[in-house]
Amino acid sequence: MLAKSAIELVNRCYEETNKLTLLSLEEFKESFIAFVFGDYQEEFMVQYDLEEFYEHLNQLQLSNCRRDFDRAVEEWYITEYGSGYKGVNYHDILFTLVKEAVVQYQSPNRIALIRDVTKLLTMPNGFLARWQNGQIRERPIPTYFKYLMKLGVRTHEDIETLVDMWLVEYPNAFNKKQQELFANPPRRGRPNNVELALLIELAMKVRPEMTAQERERLRKIYYYHRKSLTVREMVEKFEKYIASKNKSNDSQVG
Structure with missing residues (x-):
């Protein structure tokens, strides 16, 4: 069956050649040219001759010029993707x-x-x-x-x-406790031991040897802010507490 437009032919190429793979725009441009002068030409030549094939391409506004083929693929991408093929916009x-x-x-x-x-x-x-x-x-x-x-x-x-x-x-995504937390997120309104353990582990990178007072402060940060802050934000809050505490100690020494 002959294509009635260049975009229809591009779509046919995509459906007939794409098998469980992701194609970049440039890869698809190459694939389209190979398809037109491969499978599609072979199918066409069953009933028509070579001169009629090139006449058919001209009717589709696909001459031998590479620009015509590239433009057809780009227009198809825009039609399929909606807002175009450039830029990042993830669902x-x-x-x-x-x-x-x-x-x-x-x-x-x-x-x-x-x-x-x-x-x-x-x-x-x-x-x-x-x-x-x-x-x-x-x-x-x-x-x-x-x-x-x-x-x-x-x-x-x-x-x-x-x-x-x-x-x-999620910069801590490869941490085993964080992955466990992803798999078993805390129930609404209830503290989660895995989440608290992760918070303590990350806080110890900031303060390897915590005093009892600092540990208690960290726990309070968790229980008071676990519903509104991420683990990373709670660590940042703890860092500010430590910095403030150190500054206070320095001023007293001075």
Whole structure:
């Protein structure tokens, strides 16, 4: 069946060639050219000759000029992605999936987390299976990757950026206690021993040898602020307390 427009042909290329993979814009441009002068030309030549093939491309505004092919892919990207293919705009679902990957795979570092998020997003038994279960009828795999595009993930580089943005919010994500806390978040209104243990562990990096008074202050910070502050913010509050205490001691000595 002949394509009626360049965008239709790009979409056909995407659906017929994309199998469980993420493609960058530049990779897809190369893939589109290969598809047009490969599978599509072969299909066309069953009924028509080479001259008619090039005439057909001209009708689609796809001459031999590379610019025409690139423009068609770029227009398709904009049509599919909505706001275009440039810039970072991740849906909240993706940040939740990063946290899920940390819990599921117990990722020990950034490189491993990028790998694990990629697995979660692209493996048949990962987020893809969950997406398919939520569909009224069975949908082809490329439709899933279009869905990822709309969420903000189109390439492996997007996953790296997503992970880096998430790690800004959770710099202690590779700490075992933090991962346990991700897996078992505290119930609303109730203190959580894992969360408190993590707070103490991080605070001891600031103050390796805490006095009994300082430990008590840290516990008070936790019990008073656990509902409104993150663990990192509570550590910062403790740091300010220590700094203020040291300043007070220095002034007394002086």
